[in-house]
Amino acid sequence: MASVNRFIQFNNETIDTKMLHQMELLAGALADAPYLKLTTRKLVELRPSESAMSISVFWRHRTKRIERNGYLSDIYLMAAGYWRDFSFGAWRRFKQVDTALPSLREQLLLCAEEFRLSEKIKAARPGTAAAFDTREAVYTDYHEDQFQQNLKKGFTSDLLINAAYLSLRGVEVNAGERFNALSFIWTELFDARTTMDSVKVVNRIMDRVEFLLESDALHTYYTFGEAADKAPPFHYHEGIDAEESEEPEEIETIEEWFQAWHRETEKSEAPAMEFELERGDSQLAEGGREEEGTADVQQTAKGDSSGEHLEDSDAEDRQMASKPKKAEGRFGSANDQVVYHESRLLAERDHRLEIEAWRNKQAPYVRALLKELKKRMTQRQEGVRSNLNAGRLSKKLMPLVIEERPKPFYRKTAPSKELDAVFCLLIDGSASMIDKLDETKQAVLLFHDVLRGLDVPHEIVLFYEDAYEASDAEQPNYFQWMHKFEDRGRDHAQEIASLDAHEDNRDGFAIRWMNSRLKRRTEKHRFLLVFSDGEPSAYNYAENGVVDTANAVSEAKKQGIEVLHLFLSGDSITEEQAAFYRMMYGNKSVSADSLEQFVEQTLRLLKRSLHLVIQAG
Template identity: 30%
Template structure:
């Protein structure tokens, strides 16, 4: 489980899914994918559209309009009205041959976007306001960028800012800039461009005039292009060699030169190096010379990575410790990602193993008995409230002046104003409800699990006292064994529907312990399937967690996948509630994370102790709701 303060940029799951649906509708290509990136782009080879983070810090209205404008430009524009072969080959040529590679590729993308924008506005007049606001926001942005770059003497960045302002301004505006004077006549040709090839010729004219005049390239990137090389391709062209600041050489131990690489697994995948790009850039410019041959391309290796880090309180994994259970004590693993991406596109390769609760030890029974005594008063109070409410319901008058007609007509002759009708369902006064509780057993729960068990015991004892069937499962993903094609998950069934009402059931809860990663969306889908098979009318699915989902190839996708899983469960008629265990006072990041995943159906506890205090009123509210 990754703490929510790890990254301040949180994906709005509902908004992302809205953009994804728009992308599907416009691109009209099976298997297309949407993701967030530093800049927006369309990759026809990967069948992928990327939204940029440029809009993250804008107002909600501007953010929605801005992301929509990018979807229109990339999915509809590049996807249907750009010659992507020309687009890719020309940008590749600029990057490999031009000393002004950044400036010229940015100008090329900008002009192509402006050409596509006009096409889209003609075909879809409803986008006029979207693109008008997009231009207004970007013009303000580039006016600010111009002043910043002027102070820093970034000539190429200044020029690009002026190009954008000129091309998107409704009125002609002159600029006191020597490079702008050189290319200004060419820029008027932009409005006559009818194809990607026309745009290429315009940029070539600009290139011819600027390469001999402008001495330095741009520093910043504003608009994106798709990666020029696929992950499975080999780069055949040599990279330009730059002199390093250092003139030293790396000493190589020949005996260790061919030593086998060793892979170090981390206990928990919570911490990633966000500064990797800066680190690598420093190495490229200032690092030590090595004996590697850079004139030929190196083939990609499966284990390639820039840097591995072991961070935090590492400890030995317990993911394979089933306490010597017989094979019959746990069900065999079941493949979770079958044909049709049954459990979501972010869970391909995920598999589940159901781990049954073993026989409780005397120590676990003693601990459970102590906790049971600790929560006994709260359980009795809750039981008394629910039973009293049910009794009042049973004694309440159910005869109505309207509704469904009763079969007994005697009162027609014995009463002046007989109540001959009743409402459908009014006769039932029993609790017709089932609960399923999921407990996050990720590594970050190591300092909360003991207190969390007290809340779980309260949950179990309260429902058992009222005769309500329920299930309690811990869950985690085996991070040390996870691979792209195989992601093993464990569902620890400490309490099942079949055993939940047994008099001696409960000590199995003490077997819950912190493990490794967590794939929340996958587990919610599995639990909702089990809960959907229950015959009860009212069904509640609760999840105890202490942070956002974190597992292999999950990252920010975990928020989206969990949000989709919650929506899927609610469509099946069950209520899903997220219960967040905070460390300290509730903050805005916590609220936004839980709202993105669970909408408004969530509870935040400031710590595990506070969780127990809030569980009783939550259960009371849900149970009263089920007997209304």
């Protein structure tokens, strides 16, 4: 797990996940494509194979107003401009032409199209003008500065791109006598209505520039994203007769390009599944529909802590451990290549002496909390509210005679005997937890003992990713239960004392996995506690891991699941770290500033959560 407090400050980049999520929703709404995802890259890019658009990190480290308007202008340009008004066919034909200056030629066209599309969007949507005004002001200053630098260094092709941008914004610069004459051709872009109009202007410019310049542009100011000739994959599966190939449908817009990729991605597994169903392949249960309908549902059963179902569950756990499952789009796009394993965490040695010492130390806190909570529950059950406008009619009817507005009704509070709540605890199993294991085990044991004492169903799960086996094709993740819902009052202190540190942590995936189990529960109050000691860190899960985790927390809240986060640290937490975790978990993130505070903070979280449950009845 990477630490938030990196030693090189300029590497300590964070992103406003809430704003990025809002931008993603806006992009999907403008393009009428809910499947669109949003990422950040050096420049704006179109990435249909990922169903993603990328906004530029160019806007970072500026004022909040400029940063927000800059991101908005990126979204408007791609989702309301390029999406339907850029000719993909014309771009593909443009790219097929051989030239000695390919980078300059491509960037001039993208510069021309940005200008054309920006003006078109502002005319159609006046509300976007403020964002584009900010974009124009910042980029004008930027290109003026770049123009001077390129002029001094003799980077003539780069200088020409700067001059081209500035010319369209009414800023006159002296690029030399040979190039100033080209500005008359360039001004024809003010009358351009289509991508082909822009292509014609750029081609006329390049016919002259190719004889004047010897080297291509060195800097990249504009990029398109994925190659135009990168077609959606065709999935062929054995046993399905290949039909005669047909002429591929001509793609004319970016929207059609993205839809083609999205459609193929959605259907990628369908032929194989259909063939296996027709053939009756028993292996379907390992990665198909049966898998989704079995294990998780059975684990939500409620019952007495003794009985045959526990033995059945243990047998299923052993069988489950040998069946890895594929995420396949069910747990967020950042986790599509995850393969996960579920199993019980087994105690490898006897920890009775450690457990006894920990419980003796925690006993006063556990007894006090249980006594307080049970007292509150009893008061709640016996409480009577009188002087109400509706309810049961009181035997004391005198107020009907003597009061102008009598309230002769009362109502008894009658909560259920058991707390209508369920708790889950996810424990970060990354390598950086190794120096906090004893304190973490004690905090988890406290969590377990309090909820057992109140007969509240709960789960305790260790999660981690195998960093050594992770690759582009597959990222193995592991979930190890120390206690499951159906275990009810069984004591799993031995398993808790056996938890260990491993490699990486994919927090957003783990939260979604637990959410999928929690949302099937019938309890009124559902809580998910996450114990971790740093930011998400896994294969291809750097900056997008922060966004993915924040989105997972947001999704859980929409499903009525309360997510609480405890940051475990051996040192005092900095304001930067606190802000970082608030960004992912909102105001439900607390920290333990020292190893001694782990148990204390766990007690605080539990106490606050259970008081809310009792108060709500």
